Each structure stands twice: as structure tokens, then as C-alpha cells.
Amino acid sequence: MKLFLYFSQVIGLDIMDAQGQWIGRLHDIAMNPYADIYPKASDLIIRRGSSSKEYARVNWEDIVYIENNIRLKIMGDRLKFSKEIPRSDFTLRRDIFDQQVVDIDDQRVVRVNDIHLLRVENQLYAAHVDVGLRGIFRRLGWTGMVDLIVFLINSKSPYLTNEELIPWKATQVLPKLGRMKSVLKLEVAKNKLGSIPPAALADIIQGLDIFVRVSMFKSMESALQNKVFTDMTLTCKAELVEQLSEAESANLITNIPADEATDLLMKLPREKAHHLMGLLGSETNKKLRKLLGYAKDSAGGLMTTEYLYLKADATVADAFNKIRENINFPGTIFFFYIVDDDHKYLGTTSLRRFFNENPQTLLIDICYPENIHVYTDDSVEQVALLLERYKSSSIPVLNHQDILQGIITIDDVMEELISLVWHKYKEKL
């Protein structure tokens, strides 16, 4: 008895009842995903008839053996056949075979050619999914022929020994029918996406079909959702927002940095954006309205209103407390902006400058000596020049009354400059 079987080798096997009477063929195997580390086979689904097909379910306990055929302990007349396929949460043929899954280790979406089943004392477990070329040839029934040809050409070819198997624990099942807007199946199959870095996960999600994208996104925890959403491209964000409910979208917009939220709102249809603004908390709403008011390529349009600030009497100890409170802050936590009671800008300090200072030292005394800042109507080129000249990674933005309005970080400038340079390059062509 072989320890490993392929699903393609068992599917379609003849099924015999206790007396050896033929009762049908194996159509599918329902799995219990909660059983062990590996999903464990729980039911057989039998198919009979050719033009009008009928299906029946058999409990795994009623199997005597699985060899060249499948022998049952029970009599065929005890099975109830019906036209409907018996419902199961999770089955190999419907949910895995030929479908796309996420390979968590390599962080890519792959198509399953076969399923590698582990057999222990007549129990079957889904151990690996096969995504390799050998799997395709096995399905076509050409393994022997292709092996022979490859062997004759190059007896040391890696094709002969390399099985492209992905262990089950590194396989994330995708919701098959996202259109149904149900995330049930994904929950059943355990959500393993948490171990992928959000940026990589955002890449994977952007490569999926829109409906799968939505269901997969909905299945994530909200903290992960926020991270992944932040890392998506603007177009992808907008597409996703179109598909999510308004409450869900508003929640996402509240939790991403304000400048990215502004870009997203500008990308959406005017009416939709307007509607979403109404659903946002008054605090977020105020921030976004302010940003939306500035020209896109001005310092005001580039800046984010998320920054950490402290009053002139704040000490180094206060700064550390502030960092602790804001450890999940979407903006930068390395720079502190010192303002007076009217929010007038006084100076900038950074973690690097106060890290080794006495906790009682006033922050205002260890600010950067140069007072660099821009005004909301300054151009992106000016911002870039200043950041370059002072080798700084962020810069405060003031209005003409010197009231601090926001900050610009270098990544925002890079984004804008790249598109600017690209436009100029295109014009030259």
C-alpha cells in the first residue's frame, strides 16, 4: 500500500458495495479542515449515471479499502442518490483541484494541477498541492511517455525528479466564487495570510480577479486590512472601494494616512467621494477637506496632516510617552514638531536627537539648528530642493501666518517627482 496517492489517481475510481456490486464512481472527497494539521477526508461523494447524473454521500468510516477500486462496508441500496451534489463546506474537487491558491512561502498565486494525498491507516489527508508540469502530464495520462522521452534526451533532467509540491500549511485556498460575496469557505480553510508581509500581500491581491480580491480582503482581520490597503496601488484601492460597502470603505479611509486618503478620494467618482466624506468621522473629515483644498502639486496638496507635535514646554520624557501612545500611528513617529498654544511652528526635533538626552531636557532646546520649512503654496520642486539641501527626510508645511498645517515626507515627494520627470521625458519624445 502506497503512503502517498494523487487525487487524480483516485478520482473516478469504481466504488463497490459490501457484496462487490458496482454502485458508482468517485466524484469528490469532502474534507474536514479542522481535523489535524492537514485536512482529513470525511466523506466520499459518489456519482452515477451519464446523461442525468446522481450523487450520494458516504461517510469515510464506511470504507473498507481504497486500491484499484473503493470497497464499502455498506450495501448499495442504503445510499440515497439525488440530482443535487450533497453540500459540504470544503471539498477537494470543487475547492482545490484546478483552482488557484496562494503559495504562502513564495508569495504568489498558483494553479493546482493535482493534490498529493497522504494515506495513514485508510485515512486520507491533503498533504501537498502539485503545481508542476508533471502534475499536468499525470492528468493527461502521459507520465510514462513523457518520462521516457525526457529520459532519452537527458537522463539527468531535473524534470524527472522535481515535484513542484507546496505543503498544505503554506497553501491558502481562495474563495472560489467571490461573486457570491460569501467569505465562508475561506474561513473554513483557515486564514494563513497573516504570515505574508502586507506589501507582498497587497501585490498578490492586486493580481487576483476582482471578486476573489474582495472576498479575500473581507476575510482578513481589520488591522491586516488597513496595512494591505495602504500598500495597494491607487487604482486598486479605488476598484476595491467600489466593491465594498460604504461603511467598510469609510472605515478603511479613516485608517490610512490622510494624504493617501485624499489621493483616493480624488480618484473616485465625485458623487461617491462626496458620500464617503459624509460617513467619515468629523476629525478625519476635517483633515481631508483641508488637503482636498490645495492644488495637487503644491506643498499643501502633498502634505499629510498626520504628524506628532508637542508644546514648547514638553520634555524628552513627554516625547517618549507620546511615541508609546502612538505606536500604531500611520504617519512618521521619528519626528516631533514643536508648536505654541496657537499651533504656530517653533521647531523640529527627531528621535535621533533626543534618544540619549536627559528625560528632563526640554525638546525646544534640542531642535534642529536650521529652521527649514515650506509654505502650503510652495511647489513640489522647492520641497525637493530643501529636502535635498538639508539631507532631511521630512519637512513641515506652514501657512503664511506660520501656523503648522502638515508635513511632507520624502516618499510623497518621490512619488510626485517621478511622475513629473516621466511627463517631461514623454514630452521630449
Added chain:
Amino acid sequence: MSFWEKAKKNKVLKNTLFFLAMLGPGVITGSVDNDAGGITTYSVAAATYGYPILWTLLPSFIVLLVVQEMNMRMGACTGKGLADLIRENFGVKVTFWIFLGLLVADIGNTATEFAGVAGSMNIFGISKYISVPVTAGAVWILVTKGNYKISERIFLMFSVALLSYIVSALAAKPDWHQVGLAFIHPQIQYDKDYLIMVLGIVGTTIAPWMQFYMQSAVIEKGTTMEDYKLALADVVIGCVATVAVAIFIMVACAATLHVNNITINEAKDAALALKPFAGALASAVFAFGLFVASIFSATILPLATAFYICEAFGFNAGIDKRVEEAPQFYTLFAAILIIACVIILIPNAPLIAITLWTQDINAMLLPVVLISMQLMVNNPEIMGEHVNNKFQNAVGWSTTVILITLTLLLMVLPAFDLFKAH
């Protein structure tokens, strides 16, 4: 990941597709549909049978509309390409044979496009041994490294190409009364050659690869069932545009070649034969249209074919990938391009036989694809509440059955011919 999302990352394609996408998937598919093969069939048919054969465009239009509506609905409903759906619902074996057929047929189709390039350039006095390799090289460069301006111009040229048929048709001073009559009172002949010609016209209007292309275009557009009415309008406009261009091509040929009893075998003959009757301008414009339509389809066809095959079998694909990352994709793309060119460049290559073979494979593939589509579009597990209703099914299945009958006839008829000869 869909073909379109990957194509987006290439600048030329991105921009070309962007312009086309503004027109909508239905219009794009319709434009690519009037390729060298289509132009050839239309002009040969009209030169041989004159105005009366115009009626065939009416059933072509209905069939095109029904099939494209189904593709649009499937794309909008599932968000998946046809290649994905076939693989997920019918398994490896069916997928393998469909795509093997698609690969062979598309090599033939691409060869036809290069024949169009060779033929049209020949009219301008350029040998095929120069025009075909240069065009193939240009296609390769266009796909691997391109820029915005070039793709913009290519798109504009393509639009002009479509207009050129109107110019040719008007220059031919057709008898519009007869054109109208052909649609109102269709005169059908019942001999074998006529029937083959009718099949050819319907067949060239709905090639199997188009269904894959159409559905991908719908997904790229992000169409969902909420946009159904708009998307349907786009499909209708696309079908009308396709058939309208076909009408102009046929009118141009019917008004000149048929009236003067000139029969032709190739689209380039049509361009040449137009000269004495409709003037040098009409002739040159017709040839130019043929050239641009050919080069456009010669770019899209190998690329799309390589992409769908890789997608169905789970290989890495996309022009944003390096050759080492997506070896199967680039091998396929290069192979289709090179084989198609070589076929055309072989001196005295049996071009007409190749065209017929390609048509036969297309004809065999079409019923398989259509039946797969009908089965999936009626499966509530895939389509939910948007399965075909009774009317859609009646039209869908009768279209499928009629096309299968016609294509079977197309394959059986030559056998009868042999039988008679003995």
C-alpha cells in the same frame, strides 16, 4: 492575473489598450475581428457573388451579438477569463485539447496576418522577403520595448485603416438601391461553393480566439453586472461597427470587381483590381487598411494566445516578466511569431491550403468552445442568478446548433466532392 493587467505594465500596449478601452471591449474585439482573414473573406465573397451575398452579414451580426453578450455576462459575473473558467470547470484534458487547437489555429491565423502584410506591401512594390521579417521584428520590438508616442500613432493608424474602407466603398460608386435590396430580399443559392462562402463569412466573423479575447477585455474594464446595460450597449455598438466595416469592404468589391466579372483569391487582389475602376487612391487606401489591420492583429494574436495558454496551465506569463521568469510564455510568443513568418516566407508555400486548414481547425474548435460556454453560462454555481433565461437559451443553443451543423457541413462537403469525383 488577467492578460490585461499584465499588458498594462508594458508601455506601448498599456497606452494602445487604454485608447481602445475608452471605446469599450465590444468595440475593441470588433476592430481586431476585421483582420486580414476577415478582409480576404469579405472581398473574395463580394467579388464572386456581388451584392446579393450581403445578406449573410445579418445572421453573422446576430450570432456575433449573442456570443459576445454571453462572454460579457460571464466576465461581468465571475470576474474570470474564459481560459480560467474552462480549466476550473472542465479539468486539464478538455483544456489541453482546446488550447492545443487554439495554438495551431492561431499560428495559422497569424500566418494569415503576415500574408496580409506581404500582400499589401507587394502592392507598394515591397518584396515579402523584406516586409514580413521587418514587420515581425517591429512586432517583437513593439511588445518588448515601446513608448507612448509610437503606440498612440499606431492606434490612430488603425482607426484610419477602418475609415479607409468607407473611402474605398464610396470611391467605387456603388448602387445603394441594390445594397438595400440584398438585405430586404436575400437571394440564396443552393450550390456547394456558395454554401462554403456563406460559412466562411459567418466563420470569420466569430473566430474562437475572439471569445477569449472579449471576456478578458470585459474583465479589464472592471465591468460588473451593475453595469450590464452599458456593457450591452457597447457590445451592440461593437457588433454594428464590425458588420458596418464588413459591409463597406463587400460593397467596394461588389461594385467594382463583381460588376466587371473579376474573381480574386486574396485581399491584395482586391486592392489591385480596384485601381482601374475606383482609382489609384481607393486601391492604395484599401491596401493600407489591409496592412494596418494585419499588423495590428499580428501583434495581438500571438501575445494573447501565449497568454491564455500560460494562464490556463498556471505558467508565469506577461510582458512585464523577464525571459528567465516566464520561459514558457516567451517561448510560445516567439514560436507563434516565427513559425507564422516562416510559413509565409517559404517560396511557393501552399497559402490557400494553409488558410483552409486554419479555417477547418477554427471550425472544429468553435463548437467545443461554444458548448463549454453554454454549459457554464447555464450553471448556477458559476453564474448565480444570471444564468441564461429561456429566451437567451433559445437563441444561444440554436446559434450553437446552427453553427455546429454548418461547420460539420463545411468539413463534410469536400468529402462529398471527392465522392462525386470517383
